[in-house]
Amino acid sequence: MSAQTFIEHGTVIAWRGGRHEVLQDALVVFAGQTILYVGPEDGRPREPGCVRIDARGRLVMPGLVNTHLHATDTLYTKGYLEEASNLSSQARETNYGTLYKMLPAVRHAIDPQAQVLAAECAFAELARTGSTTIVELGYDYEVGGDGDIAITASVAERAMQVGLRCYSAPRYRAMHYGHAPGGQVWYEPYRENGRTRFRDCVDFCTGWNGRFDDRLRTMLAPGQIDTCDPELLRQTRRVADAHRLPIQVHAGQSPNEFARLRSEYGMTTIEYMQDTGLLGPDCMIGHGQIMTADGDLGSLGAHEVAALRDSQTTVVHLPWVKARRGGVINSIHKYREMGVRQSLGTDTFPLDMFNDMRMAATVCRIVEHAVDVAPSHEVFTMATVGGADGLGRPDLGRLAAGCKADIVLVRTDTFKASPVYDPFKFLVLSACGDDVDRVIVDGRTVVQGGVVLNVDMPAAVARLNEAALRVRSRIVL
Numbered sequence: 238m239s240a241q242t243f244i245e246h247g248t249v250i251a252w253r254g255g256r257h258e259v260l261q262d263a264l265v266v267f268a269g270q271t272i273l274y275v276g277p278e279d280g281r282p283r284e285p286g287c288v289r290i291d292a293r294g295r296l297v298m299p300g301l302v303n304t305h306l307h308a309t310d311t312l313y314t315k316g317y318l319e320e321a322s323n324l325s326s327q328a329r330e331t332n333y334g335t336l337y338k339m340l341p342a343v344r345h346a347i348d349p350q351a352q353v354l355a356a357e358c359a360f361a362e363l364a365r366t367g368s369t370t371i372v373e374l375g376y377d378y379e380v381g382g383d384g385d386i387a388i389t390a391s392v393a394e395r396a397m398q399v400g401l402r403c404y405s406a407p408r409y410r411a412m413h414y415g416h417a418p419g420g421q422v423w424y425e426p427y428r429e430n431g432r433t434r435f436r437d438c439v440d441f442c443t444g445w446n447g448r449f450d451d452r453l454r455t456m457l458a459p460g461q462i463d464t465c466d467p468e469l470l471r472q473t474r475r476v477a478d479a480h481r482l483p484i485q486v487h488a489g490q491s492p493n494e495f496a497r498l499r500s501e502y503g504m505t506t507i508e509y510m511q512d513t514g515l516l517g518p519d520c521m522i523g524h525g526q527i528m529t530a531d532g533d534l535g536s537l538g539a540h541e542v543a544a545l546r547d548s549q550t551t552v553v554h555l556p557w558v559k560a561r562r563g564g565v566i567n568s569i570h571k572y573r574e575m576g577v578r579q580s581l582g583t584d585t586f587p588l589d590m591f592n593d594m595r596m597a598a599t600v601c602r603i604v605e606h607a608v609d610v611a612p613s614h615e616v617f618t619m620a621t622v623g624g625a626d627g628l629g630r631p632d633l634g635r636l637a638a639g640c641k642a643d644i645v646l647v648r649t650d651t652f653k654a655s656p657v658y659d660p661f662k663f664l665v666l667s668a669c670g671d672d673v674d675r676v677i678v679d680g681r682t683v684v685q686g687g688v689v690l691n692v693d694m695p696a697a698v699a700r701l702n703e704a705a706l707r708v709r710s711r712i713v714l
């Protein structure tokens with residue numbers, strides 16, 4: 238049996254009676270990959286050879302479950318497209334010119350080596366800022382739809398080397414889209430409707446699921462709800478059921494997408510997802526923002542609310558990527574009132590879940606003109622248990638006996654933190670990833686003193702900067 242580790246004297250966010258609760262001067266014990274005990278110091282013996290971590294001046298919390306991000310291209314879009322105009326008046330109305338034009342252009346310019354280099358840096362930053370479980374969605378291949386699945390494998394291996402727990406979700410689709418000069422969005426089918434890529438993705442998902450001591454899991458990821466044909470979505474559901482793989486799809490990203498599903502299939506987004514069998518407790522919707530003609534979730538039909546709620550589908554909320562362009566989800570409070578499950582993700586950058594927790598709370602309060610919505614405790618729960626439940630993982634997102642030893646220690650012995658009356662308000666409304674001191678994933682320390690142990694940062698950053706020059710020079714708009 239592996240030596241036990243005792244995290245002593247910390248302020249611990251323990252999972253008790255189905256909710257996160259604060260325990261002062263408490264003890265967390267784990268051995269190997271599993272938590273053995275969370276509770277008050279009970280004087281249990283420290284055997285010779287055990288490890289003792291003094292957590293005075295630290296909050297001891299479950300690792301954050303970051304359920305939506307793109308590690309291979311995010312770093313190359315940073316500083317490039319976030320303040321770009323929407324390229325046309327029509328695009329301005331929909332506020333999504335970068336989605337349909339600039340993002341595909343950047344992705345065209347990124348070679349495989351550059352993808353893997355970026356992913357390594359992204360994974361290191363995710364670990365450094367307290368994400369212990371991530372869902373890596375990569376990107377789809379813009380031309381031909383027959384991207385090389387070997388890139389996905391290399392990227393997953395990098396996540397494992399950094400030490401994260403990762404759901405690798407290679408994307409596939411039946412068609413791609415783009416943005417005509419007048420602002421119109423066009424769709425063009427792939428050869429074979431992307432079926433070769435789909436088979437490659439399924440082979441990867443079934444072949445790699447559970448590797449690396451089960452730190453690596455896989456997920457089916459039909460690219461976007463509007464770039465998959467109904468048969469591809471039905472096949473996705475069949476494969477998911479047969480192999481017990483979760484699903485994540487981008488949906489509710491733009492007004493154009495909603496209009497497209499209406500005109501092509503005569504259905505709303507939720508009706509289309511229900512019709513193709515996607516909805517379910519194993520299904521996550523990335524974004525889930527524009528799900529109605531007016532973008533207000535209060536306008537959902539009763540049958541749509543029932544379909545989302547009763548299927549126990551999880552909506553992954555990605556507040557910052559839209560907020561920085563002036564877009565808001567309206568709102569996570571409304572989803573909550575409907576009884577819809579929700580989780581959080583970073584999508585792009587910063588790859589810091591603390592930023593998205595704060596944005597989730599703030600955007601919701603602005604939209605609802607109220608301060609008593611999206612309380613910190615609830616937002617923290619979305620960022621931990623919400624994601625874990627969406628992935629079907631009762632052993633993640635919680636500090637309790639029997640759960641995986643995915644543990645984050647946050648500094649509170651600072652000017653910024655002291656005094657900590659309410660740890661949840663500190664974590665959601667004040668803290669950021671720089672406050673993370675130590676990160677343990679699957680029982681192994683991967684960040685110590687704020688330093689990522691398994692990546693040589695100066696060397697990785699130098700490689701990334703070199704690749705970025707190459708990528709940037711190749712972008713053709």
Ligand SMILES: [Zn+2]
Nearest residue numbers: 307487523584
């Ligand atoms: Zn995304």
